[in-house]
Amino acid sequence: MNDVIWIHKSRARHAWYGLDERQRAEFAxxxxxxxxxxxxxxxxxxxxxxxxxxxxxxTVEVWSFASVEDVFAFWENRVSAGYTRWxxxxxxxxxx
Amino acid sequence: xxxxxxxxxxxxxxxxxxRRNVGxxxxxxxxxxxxxxxASMFDGVSRDAEMYQTGFAHHVDFVTAWEAPxxxxxxxxxxxxxxxxxxxxxxxxxxxxxxxxxxxxxxxRDPAGGDWxxxxxxxxxxxxxxATPREVVEYDAECDxxxxxDVDAGIGIxxxxxxxxxxxxxxxxxxxxxxxxxxxSAMAEHERxxxxxxxTSRHYLGRRAPLSSILGDE
Numbered sequence: 001m002n003d004v005i006w007i008h009k010s011r012a013r014h015a016w017y018g019l020d021e022r023q024r025a026e027f028a029x030x031x032x033x034x035x036x037x038x039x040x041x042x043x044x045x046x047x048x049x050x051x052x053x054x055x056x057x058x059t060v061e062v063w064s065f066a067s068v069e070d071v072f073a074f075w076e077n078r079v080s081a082g083y084t085r086w087x088x089x090x091x092x093x094x095x096x
Numbered sequence: 097x098x099x100x101x102x103x104x105x106x107x108x109x110x111x112x113x114x115r116r117n118v119g120x121x122x123x124x125x126x127x128x129x130x131x132x133x134x135a136s137m138f139d140g141v142s143r144d145a146e147m148y149q150t151g152f153a154h155h156v157d158f159v160t161a162w163e164a165p166x167x168x169x170x171x172x173x174x175x176x177x178x179x180x181x182x183x184x185x186x187x188x189x190x191x192x193x194x195x196x197x198x199x200x201x202x203x204x205r206d207p208a209g210g211d212w213x214x215x216x217x218x219x220x221x222x223x224x225x226x227a228t229p230r231e232v233v234e235y236d237a238e239c240d241x242x243x244x245x246d247v248d249a250g251i252g253i254x255x256x257x258x259x260x261x262x263x264x265x266x267x268x269x270x271x272x273x274x275x276x277x278x279x280x281s282a283m284a285e286h287e288r289x290x291x292x293x294x295x296t297s298r299h300y301l302g303r304r305a306p307l308s309s310i311l312g313d314e
Contacts, residue, residue, distance in 0.1 A: 075260065
């Protein structure tokens, strides 16, 4: 059982709205692939939720990890895949 | 970042116990190899824990940066401080991230360290994210001019940390300052090179105070 929770809030940056659907899908696949690599290392996606109605952000993802180091590695994968170019974020992790 | 809480609801005995337990817990961190002082980030010498008084200019009373031996130690330390009674004394926010660069001492640095520090959080804004590689290279070169001027003026860059896995901020920089006036002129130079056109930043300026005096003088 994973002992570390990671909560990721996000909203699209200005430039994201200038992309068409095909471009968005292509970019999104790069960080989804990064997430799948993370999941292979034991990360678990608990859920992805819309929070636009009551938040500065549009989406919240909740993941669990085996260790804080795994959180850093998972996030670095996403950053390297170009995710933060398109999405602003606020992250939070906690230990059980 | 921490604010004093009202301890009027605590019995004097419980308050004293919390102060003593917190002091002992932080001393245990020191024995485990933590750097609890900005000066220690430069020379690795073990020193007593330090805080920076920020209440004169900010919404928090104190800010500090401590370096843990590893990420698990950093994350579990927050629980250890809670168990020692920290939350009876202070309402705090703890952010955790790995170091990126080795320290760069300021010109003519006093080995005992400076009495002031700046804690600079920033995130790259939408304009940075949309900038071309050439624009980013040119921006970095301009900022390097300002950072060299900082170091020449005696400002020590104690560390830069990645904060993005656990906060809204991408980075934290910790600066050791010979004085407040030095910071004012340094910020003017960073404005001149347009450092802030690509960032949203939050800066905390504080004056050094031992944690023991903060635990003892309330």
